[in-house]
């Protein structure tokens with residue numbers, strides 16, 4: 516079997532609180548395996564231990580007990596960290612640099628060779644869709660743009676494992692959809708992505724597998740469809756059937772040995788309705804700007 520991207524075994528982290536010697540258990544005997552080339556979501560309410568787990572994976576915190584490995588290497592080891600890119604929850608970037616200068620700065624910090632620097636910076640800026648704004652100062656960026664440039668700095672050294680702590684927090688649905696698209700693109704390039712979130716609707720369609728944490732303990736881990744599908748039921752979405760025909764459909768279902776549990780109107784999520792409305796207007800605007808440009 517292929518080596519796990521992240522292997523966490525019996526991980527526990529206690530923080531001292533106050534001067535009485537009392538401890539707060541932030542992560543409690545956690546076992547997790549993240550496979551190579553999957554998008555894995557670490558979910559949980561505030562204070563459930565997501566960031567602490569991520570900091571241990573990154574080698575920034577020492578666990579109180581247990582073991583954490585990245586592609587088989589202890590996460591504290593420098594060689595393990597070379598294969599990792601990280602976007603923190605609330606990144607602080609020097610506001611007077613341009614987006615391009617910022618990504619270039621991180622590329623140099625991460626040891627990208629001088630001869631590869633321009634290509635590496637250009638290609639990640641392109642990937643995150645910041646080509647047009649890359650010359651602008653970071654201080655003028657919206658939250659969504661900041662997250663995208665943050666993603667660019669996280670991946671400029673071409674890491675195999677990309678860790679994103681709450682990548683869509685504070686970002687509007689359009690910006691969140693753009694970030695999700697970049698994450699999917701990273702997966703299609705063979706990368707592994709671990710992301711944390713408490714915004715479940717945004718994560719649902721993105722992650723291959725998720726783990727749900729509560730007070731530092733693993734509550735559940737599995738494929739998203741396995742966790743949320745009603746396995747014993749099938750849903751049909753039908754158009755143009757008048758209510759007068761419902762009884763006949765119900766009779767046919769019962770004749771086939773089934774039971775009609777409910778009839779309901781299929782609903783779009785508010786997120787997807789909002790996205791479709793905004794995207795429609797964005798493309799109208801782009802079309803009009805295109806026509807204007809030709810005149």
Ligand SMILES: Nc1ncnc2c1ncn2[C@@H]1O[C@H](COP(=O)(O)OP(=O)(O)OP(=O)(O)O)[C@@H](O)[C@H]1O
Pocket residue numbers: 530531539540541559560561562563564565566567568713
């Ligand atoms: N350095 C620290 N010292 C003491 N307690 C800490 C420290 N870091 C985290 N904690 C505590 O550990 C628990 C888990 O925190 P953590 O930040 O890992 O949760 P989280 O799931 O990432 O939450 P959020 O969604 O709010 O970021 C919380 O109770 C938090 O107060």
